[in-house]
Amino acid sequence: MKWVALMPLRGGSKSIPDKNIKAIAGRPLFFWALKAAVRSKCFDDIYVASDSEHIRKMVAAEFPRSVSVIDRSSESASDSASTEVIMLEFLRRVPFDVLSLIQATSPLTQAADFVDAKNKFLHESLDSLLTAVHTKRFFWNTKAKALNYSPSTRPRRQEFQGSYVENGAFYFTTADVLTRDKCRLGGHIGIHPMAAESIHELDEKNDWATIERLLHQRILSMGMQDRLRRIKVLIADVDGTLTDGLMVYGSTGEILKNFYTRDGKGFDQLREIGVRVCVITGENSPTTTARMQKLRMDEYYPNVEDKLALIKEKLVPWGVTLDQVAFIGDDLGDLEPIIHVGISFCPADAIEQVRAASDHICTGDGGAGAVREVCDLIFDAHVGT
Numbered sequence: 001m002k003w004v005a006l007m008p009l010r011g012g013s014k015s016i017p018d019k020n021i022k023a024i025a026g027r028p029l030f031f032w033a034l035k036a037a038v039r040s041k042c043f044d045d046i047y048v049a050s051d052s053e054h055i056r057k058m059v060a061a062e063f064p065r066s067v068s069v070i071d072r073s074s075e076s077a078s079d080s081a082s083t084e085v086i087m088l089e090f091l092r093r094v095p096f097d098v099l100s101l102i103q104a105t106s107p108l109t110q111a112a113d114f115v116d117a118k119n120k121f122l123h124e125s126l127d128s129l130l131t132a133v134h135t136k137r138f139f140w141n142t143k144a145k146a147l148n149y150s151p152s153t154r155p156r157r158q159e160f161q162g163s164y165v166e167n168g169a170f171y172f173t174t175a176d177v178l179t180r181d182k183c184r185l186g187g188h189i190g191i192h193p194m195a196a197e198s199i200h201e202l203d204e205k206n207d208w209a210t211i212e213r214l215l216h217q218r219i220l221s222m223g224m225q226d227r228l229r230r231i232k233v234l235i236a237d238v239d240g241t242l243t244d245g246l247m248v249y250g251s252t253g254e255i256l257k258n259f260y261t262r263d264g265k266g267f268d269q270l271r272e273i274g275v276r277v278c279v280i281t282g283e284n285s286p287t288t289t290a291r292m293q294k295l296r297m298d299e300y301y302p303n304v305e306d307k308l309a310l311i312k313e314k315l316v317p318w319g320v321t322l323d324q325v326a327f328i329g330d331d332l333g334d335l336e337p338i339i340h341v342g343i344s345f346c347p348a349d350a351i352e353q354v355r356a357a358s359d360h361i362c363t364g365d366g367g368a369g370a371v372r373e374v375c376d377l378i379f380d381a382h383v384g385t
Contacts (some may be wrong), residue, residue: 001052001084001096001181002044002096002098003042003043003044003096003097003098003100003118003204003228004043004044004045004046004047004089004094004098004099004100004101004303005037005042005043005045005046005047005099005100005101006046006047006048006049006087006090006095006100006101006102007030007033007034007037007046007047007048007101008048008049008072008076008083008085008086008101009021009030009048009050009052009055009059009104009105010050010051010052011050011051011052011055011077011078012077013381014090015031016202016205016208018053019105019202020104021054021055021058021356023109023261023352023355023356024202024208024211024212024214024215024358025107025215025216025363026355026356026358026359026361027062027319027356027357028058028062029063029104029105029202029288030048030055030058030059030062030104031105031107032104032107032109032215033049033057033102033103033104033106033107033109033169033170034046034048034062034063034067034102034104034357036109036110036111036113036114037065037100037102037111038063038066039111039113039119040041040111040112040113040114040115040118041084042100042114042118043100043114044113045068045094045104045167046063046066046067046068047069047070047090048067048068048070049070049072049076049086049090050060050069050071050072050077050090051071051072051074051076051380053262056069056071056189058356059354061077061335061339061353061357062280062356063337066231066382067304068279069153069330070093071206072086072089073089074231076089076283080339082181083101083184083323084178084183084184084313087099087101087173087178087184088182088236089179091179092173092179093283094103096175097175097246097311097338098173098174098175099101099171099172099173099174099178099261100114100170100171100173101170102169102170102171102250103169103170103175103201105168105202105290106131106167106168106169106170106201106202106209107199107202107215108169108195108197108198108200108281109131109169109194109198109268110214112190112269113131113169113170113194115244115359116192117129117131117170117172117192119173119230119299120190120192121172121190124188124190124195125188126172126176126187126188126189126190127173127174127177127186127187127189128171128172128173128177128184128185128186128187128188128189128190128288129171129173129174129189129190129191129192130166130171130185130189130192131166131167131168131169131170131171131191131193131194131198132165132167132191132192132193132194133165133167133194133195133196133198133199134163134165134193134196134217135160135162135164135165136157136160136163138165138243141162144366147163148162150318152259152362155372161286161357164191164193165199167198167199167201168201168320169194169198171184171185173185173360174185174187182347184345186193190275190316192345197214200214200231202277205300209227211345213226219342220277220351222327223275225381227323227342227359227382227383228326228342228343228377228378228381228382229277229368229376229382230323230324230338230342231324231325231326231342231343231381231382232274232275232276232318232324233275233276233278233324233325233326233341234270234275234276234277234278234321234324234325234326234327234328234374234375234378235277235278235279235280235311235322235325235326235327235328235337235341236277236278236279236280236327236328236329236330236371236374237279237280237281237329237333237334238258238279238281238285238332238333239281239308239330239366240329240331240347240349240350240366240367241304241328241329241330241334241347241366241370241371242259242263242279242291242365242366242367242371243257243258243260243366243367244258244347244365244366244368245330245366245367246258247356255285255287257285257287257288257291257367258367259291259367260367260368260369260371260372262369262372263372263375264295265369265372266371266372266374266379267375267376268378269298269376270375270379273379273383274293275378275382277297277299278297278301279297279299280298280300280301280304280307280352281302281303282302282303282305282307283302283303284302284303284305285302288302294330303328306336307329307333307334307336307337308336308337308340311325311327311337311341315356320336320338321342322341323341323342324342325341325342326341326343326345326374326378327341327344327345327358328340328344328345328347328362328370328371328374329344329346329350329354330346330347330349330350330351331350331351331352331354332353332354334346334354335353338357338358339357341361343360344357344359344360345358345359345360345361345362345370345373345374346356346360346361346362346370347361347362347363347365347366347370348361348364348365348367348370349366349370350362350366360374360377362374374380
């Protein structure tokens with residue numbers, strides 16, 4: 001059987017502008033559920049279909065090898081089109097036996113959910129499957145009629161079987177069911193129960209803070225501290241990262257830049273615990289050189305066009321692997337290192353693409369505390385071991 005996953009991403013969003021690519025917990029919304037699907041290894045192929053070229057490029061940048069990006073028709077991306085329209089459109093283009101429809105608005109989906117759901121689908125010979133959250137709440141309709149219990153014989157909680165609330169995280173549908181019923185659910189239907197917190201779907205602005213908080217909690221619980229403790233090298237960009245990105249030209253043409261004084265102490269603390277510090281920049285400024293001398297920065301590399309290539313070149317001399325490297329940057333020239341190093345950071349005022357790709361968005365701006373924040377995070381993780 002060929003298992004294929006599809007995440008439809010529309011370019012327009014009424015409730016939350018650019019919702020599908022808006023950064024949540026440091027990554028674009030679509031990233032979380034897609035990453036879970038990739039890590040699950042449940043699918044022969046994973047696709048994103050979008051009417052937006054900007055979205056297609058962002059997905060390709062995040063998942064250059066593991067996700068195929070295709071366009072979708074304007075008809076399937078209209079406000080009135082059902083999700084089944086894009087599913088049927090996809091069926092005409094890509095052959096499969098089972099299709100998983102993945103919703104970007106459920107970023108709390110985990111790889112284990114796909115694995116368990118697939119096992120259930122196969123074991124019970126299902127034709128389609130939905131995800132849901134089990135609840136023992138009593139439900140009523142708008143006409144004040146009880147839906148899942150009898151008020152005259154109100155059950156005790158321990159005796160009440162409860163109900164399932166569809167959370168829309170993902171669905172499994174065979175090609176036969178989709179062709180015959182033109183619907184994602186049909187035939188022998190099964191339910192994959194998910195964690196209670198996954199009841200939250202990101203549809204309205206009020207949902208955003210709740211889900212972002214849950215994601216941050218999950219990131220920390222899934223080993224953020226372990227990743228920080230593995231770091232042996234911290235690399236920082238200069239303009240917009242160690243500085244505020246502004247350049248002031250003096251009367252004789254010299255360039256003046258604003259650096260953050262407290263970054264120096266952060267670098268010193270890392271050196272004390274054996275973490276190497278390094279600065280890489282695409283510029284070559286006497287002002288920056290003077291600051292590097294003040295910081296006693298032995299590993300300073302100006303005029304670097306391909307920062308990731310230099311980092312990979314230094315791994316052997318440094319005696320580290322890429323997952324032991326941390327990087328902080330703010331602009332397009334920093335994007336490749338941010339995507340590939342062990343853990344990545346960016347200032348709060350970094351450009352959108354960098355914010356979306358970084359593991360952690362600092363509370364401080366470039367040249368205003370961002371680098372010191374990263375130094376403190378790494379230092380605290382190491383000292384706490």
